[in-house]
Amino acid sequence: xxxxxxxxxxxxxxxxxxxxxxxxxxxxxxxxxxxxxxxxxxxxxxxxxxxxxxxxxxxxxxxxxxxxxxxxxxxxxxxxxxxxxxxxxxxxxxxxxxxxxxxxxxxxxxxxxxxxxxxxxxxxxxxxxxxxxxxxxxxxxxxxxxxxxxxxxxxxxxxxxxxxxxxxxxxxxxxxxxxxxxxxxxxxxxxxxxxxxxxxxxxxxxxxxxxxxxxxxxxxxxxxxxxxxxxxxxxxxxxxxxxxxxxxxxxxxxxxxxxxxxxxxxxxxxxxxxxxxxxxx
Amino acid sequence: xxxxxxxxxxxxxxxxxxxxxxxxxxxxxxxxxxxxxxxxxxxxxxxxxxxxxxxxxxxxxxxxxxxxxxxxxxxxxxxxxxxxxxxxxxxxxxxxxxxxxxxxxxxxxxxxxxxxxxxxxxxxxxxxxxxxxxxxxxxxxxxxxxxxxxxxxxxxxxxxxxxxxxxxxxxxxxxxxxxxxxxxxxxxxxxxxxxxxxxxxxxxxxxxxxxxxxxxxxxxxxxxxxxxxxxxxxxxxxxxxxxxxxxxxxxxxxxxxxxxxxxxxxxxxxxxxxx
Amino acid sequence: xxxxxxxxxxxxxxxxxxxxxxxxxxxxxxxxxxxxxxxxxxxxxxxxxxxxxxxxxxxxxxxxxxxxxxxxxxxxxxxxxxxxxxxxxxxxxxxxxxxxxxxxxxxxxxxxxxxxxxxxxxxxxxxxxxxxxxxxxxxxxxxxxxxxxxxxxxxxxxxxxxxxxxxxxxxxxxxxxxxxxxxxxxxxxxxxxxxxxxxxxxxxxxxxxxxxxxxxxxxxxxxxxxxxx
Numbered sequence: 001x002x003x004x005x006x007x008x009x010x011x012x013x014x015x016x017x018x019x020x021x022x023x024x025x026x027x028x029x030x031x032x033x034x035x036x037x038x039x040x041x042x043x044x045x046x047x048x049x050x051x052x053x054x055x056x057x058x059x060x061x062x063x064x065x066x067x068x069x070x071x072x073x074x075x076x077x078x079x080x081x082x083x084x085x086x087x088x089x090x091x092x093x094x095x096x097x098x099x100x101x102x103x104x105x106x107x108x109x110x111x112x113x114x115x116x117x118x119x120x121x122x123x124x125x126x127x128x129x130x131x132x133x134x135x136x137x138x139x140x141x142x143x144x145x146x147x148x149x150x151x152x153x154x155x156x157x158x159x160x161x162x163x164x165x166x167x168x169x170x171x172x173x174x175x176x177x178x179x180x181x182x183x184x185x186x187x188x189x190x191x192x193x194x195x196x197x198x199x200x201x202x203x204x205x206x207x208x209x210x211x212x213x214x215x216x217x218x219x220x221x222x223x224x225x226x227x228x229x230x231x232x233x234x235x236x237x238x239x240x241x242x243x244x245x246x247x248x249x250x251x252x253x254x255x256x257x258x259x260x261x262x263x264x265x266x267x268x269x270x271x272x273x274x275x276x277x278x279x280x281x
Numbered sequence: 282x283x284x285x286x287x288x289x290x291x292x293x294x295x296x297x298x299x300x301x302x303x304x305x306x307x308x309x310x311x312x313x314x315x316x317x318x319x320x321x322x323x324x325x326x327x328x329x330x331x332x333x334x335x336x337x338x339x340x341x342x343x344x345x346x347x348x349x350x351x352x353x354x355x356x357x358x359x360x361x362x363x364x365x366x367x368x369x370x371x372x373x374x375x376x377x378x379x380x381x382x383x384x385x386x387x388x389x390x391x392x393x394x395x396x397x398x399x400x401x402x403x404x405x406x407x408x409x410x411x412x413x414x415x416x417x418x419x420x421x422x423x424x425x426x427x428x429x430x431x432x433x434x435x436x437x438x439x440x441x442x443x444x445x446x447x448x449x450x451x452x453x454x455x456x457x458x459x460x461x462x463x464x465x466x467x468x469x470x471x472x473x474x475x476x477x478x479x480x481x482x483x484x485x486x487x488x489x490x491x492x493x494x495x496x497x498x499x500x501x502x503x504x505x506x507x508x509x510x511x512x513x514x515x516x517x518x519x520x521x522x523x524x525x526x527x528x529x530x531x532x533x534x535x536x537x538x539x540x541x542x543x544x545x546x547x548x549x550x551x552x553x554x555x556x
Numbered sequence: 557x558x559x560x561x562x563x564x565x566x567x568x569x570x571x572x573x574x575x576x577x578x579x580x581x582x583x584x585x586x587x588x589x590x591x592x593x594x595x596x597x598x599x600x601x602x603x604x605x606x607x608x609x610x611x612x613x614x615x616x617x618x619x620x621x622x623x624x625x626x627x628x629x630x631x632x633x634x635x636x637x638x639x640x641x642x643x644x645x646x647x648x649x650x651x652x653x654x655x656x657x658x659x660x661x662x663x664x665x666x667x668x669x670x671x672x673x674x675x676x677x678x679x680x681x682x683x684x685x686x687x688x689x690x691x692x693x694x695x696x697x698x699x700x701x702x703x704x705x706x707x708x709x710x711x712x713x714x715x716x717x718x719x720x721x722x723x724x725x726x727x728x729x730x731x732x733x734x735x736x737x738x739x740x741x742x743x744x745x746x747x748x749x750x751x752x753x754x755x756x757x758x759x760x761x762x763x764x765x766x767x768x769x770x771x772x773x774x775x776x777x778x779x780x781x782x783x784x785x
Binding site: 520521 | 567568569570571607611612613614637638640641642644661672673675678
C-alpha cells in the first residue's frame with residue numbers, strides 16, 4: 001500500500017475537494033460542483049462520501065462508518081477496511097469516540113459534538129428533481145429561490161392525500177435560503193440537522209456535488225402550519241433487544257408473520273444493552 | 282396622480298449589437314445593417330401612475346411583447362432603467378438588482394396574464410394550486426387560509442368551485458384566462474401586466490373576460506399595462522396609450538385622442554385600417 | 557375660467573397626402589358659471605372645438621387657458637396626457653352626440669363608472685348615479701338594461717348623466733337635446749339650469765332655441781371653421 005498517497009487521493013485532488021467543502025460551508029445548503037474522482041468503489045456505493053472522508057482524514061482521526069445505522073453491513077465494513085488500508089487510521093463503532101462518521105441514510109441517535117463531522121453518502125443531491133427534470137432549470141431556480149413549484153407539489157399532496165407523501169429525502173430549507181435534499185435519511189432524523197452542534201457534509205460522487213449544513217444552522221422541513229411535518233410514529237413500540245422506545249426502529253417480519261422492532265442504530269442499541277438496559281416484559 | 286413606475290430608455294437588442302444599432306434602425310426595419318442584430322425595443326420611456334391603465338398598441342413584431350417581458354423582468358435589457366416609487370423600494374432600479382431580489386420584488390409588485398395560458402399557468406398543477414403559488418411564496422403557510430383565498434377568487438372570477446383541484450388543461454379558453462387573472466391578483470399586486478390576453482378567445486367570451494377584469498381592476502384600484510394589437514381592447518381598457526412600431530414608440534397620448542386624431546402616419550394607417 | 561386664443565385645427569392625412577383645415581383662429585373667453593353656446597351650420601367645426609377642449613383632438617395652434625382646481629391656470633392644449641387625464645377625471649364632463657360605453661355594462665353601472673375612477677365607493681357611486689338618472693327621467697326599470705338597448709333619447713340622457721354625475725367644473729355638451737321628446741327635453745333643461753345655478757361653466761353645441769333662451773350667456777356664431785361675427 002506504500003504505492004498510494006496517504007488517503008488514496010493525490011494531494012491536488014484533496015485540496016480541490018477541501019476548497020469545495022469550504023465553499024459549501026460558506027453557503028449552507030448550496031450544491032457545489034466538484035471534480036469527482038475514481039475511487040475503488042462502485043459509483044452509487046458512497047463514492048461522494050468516501051472522497052470527502054479521504055480528503056479530510058488525518059493520522060489522528062478515528063473513523064466510524066454506518067449503513068442505515070448499522071456498523072456491520074457490507075458497505076460500511078468495506079469503506080472502513082479501505083480507509084484503514086490507505087491511511088492506517090483507527091476505525092471504531094463507538095459513536096462517541098469517532099471524529100469522522102461516514103453514513104448512509106441515518107444520523108446516529110446519540111447527539112454529536114462540535115468536534116465531530118458527519119459525512120453523508122448522497123445518491124441524488126437535487127431536491128428539485130421531483131418537480132423539474134432540467135439541471136439548467138433547477139440551478140436557476142436555486143439561484144433565484146424560485147421554489148413555487150416545490151411548494152406546490154407539497155400543497156397538491158395535502159389536497160389529494162391530506163398529508164405529505166414524502167418519506168425519506170424530505171426536502172428542507174437550509175439557513176432560510178436553499179432547499180436541500182438531506183439524503184435518504186428517515187424523517188425521524190431531519191430535526192437532528194436543525195441547529196446541530198456538528199458539521200454535516202454531503203457528497204454525491206456520481207452527480208459530482210458537495211453541500212453542507214454547518215453547525216448551528218437552521219434546517220426547516222418544508223411544511224404547512226396546519227399540516228405540520230411529522231416524524232415516523234413508533235408509539236407503543238419498543239426495541240426487542242434493548243427496550244428503547246426513543247429511537248428509530250426497523251421492522252422485522254419473522255417467520256410466521258410476527259412483527260418485531262429493533263433499533264436501527266446498532267451502536268446505540270449495543271451500548272444500552274451493555275449498560276444493563278433490558279426489554280420490559 | 283401618484284407615480285408608481287418610471288421607465289427610462291428601455292432598450293433590447295437581440296444579437297451582438299454595435300454602436301450604430303439604434304441610429305440605423307427604426308425607419309425601414311429593425312435589423313442593424315452593420316452587425317445584423319435585431320433592435321426589438323429602442324429607448325422606450327414612460328410613467329405609470331396609481332390606478333392608471335396604460336395601453337401599448339402595435340402590430341406583431343412591433344416590439345410590444347418584448348417590452349412587456351422586459352417590464353416583467355423576464356428578459357435582460359440591453360439598456361434602461363425601471364424605477365419604482367413604492368415603499369419600501371422607492372428609488373430602486375429594478376434592472377440593477379440580482380435575479381434573486383428581482384424575483385422577490387416582481388412577485389410582490391406585478392401580476393401578469395399572458396396570451397397563451399401555457400405561459401401563465403402550470404398545466405401539471407391543479408387550478409387551485411396555480412392560484413395558490415404566489416401566496417405560498419409570499420409566506421402563507423396555512424393550507425386552510427390558502428384555500429379560503431383561492432375559493433374567494435374562484436367565486437369572484439366566476440370559475441367553478443368544484444373544479445378547483447382539477448388540472449387547468451381541462452378548462453375552456455375563457456376559464457383558463459380567468460384562472461390566469463386569479464393567479465395574477467391573488468396577492469393584490471399594485472401593477473397588472475396584460476399581454477394580448479383575450480386574443481384567441483371567441484368575441485363573446487372576450488367581452489365577458491374584459492368586463493369582469495375591468496370591474497375587478499376598479500375594485501382593486503390596480504394599475505395596468507395592457508399590450509394589444511386590438512384597438513377595441515385598447516379603447517375599452519386604457520386611459521393612455523403608447524403606439525409602437527419597429528421597436529419605437531411613435532406616438533403617445535390619451536387613448537381617445539390617439540384613436541380619433543392620430544398624428545403619426547403609422548398610427549393613422551393602423552387606426553384607419555381597423556376602424 | 558376659460559380663455560381660448562386663436563384655436564386652429566388641421567387634420568393631416570399622411571396616406572392621402574391631404575391637409576384639411578377645420579378650425580381657424582377661434583377665440584373666446586368664458587367666466588366661471590357662464591354658459592357659452594357655439595352656433596352655426598353643420599360642418600362649421602363646433603364639435604371640433606369641444607373635442608379640442610376635451611383633448612380628444614390635438615389642436616394645431618392656439619391656447620386654452622383654464623383655471624383648474626388641481627393646479628391653477630393651465631393651457632389645456634399643452635398639458636401632458638397624464639395631467640389631461642387627471643383633469644378630465646376630476647373636473648371636465650363631456651357628453652358627445654353618441655353614447656360610448658362598454659357593451660355589457662348596465663345603464664346604472666355606466667353612469668356610476670366615472671365616479672369609480674375617482675375612487676368613490678361603489679355603493680355610493682351607484683346611489684349617486686341613480687339620483688342623476690331619475691332626475692333625467694330614466695325610470696328604474698331601465699337601470700339593469702344595457703344602454704345599447706335603450707332608445708336614442710334615453711341613450712342621450714344616459715350620456716348626459718355620465719358627464720354630470722361627478723359635478724364637473726367645466727361641462728362640454730354636444731347637441732344635448734337633439735333627439736329628445738318635449739317632456740325629456742324639459743327635464744334636461746331643468747337639470748342643466750340647476751347646474752348653472754351651482755356655478756357650473758358650460759360650453760354647449762346646439763341649435764335648440766328653447767335651450768339657448770334658458771341657458772345662454774354668450775354665443776359664438778361659427779361659419780366655415782372660423783368665428784363669424
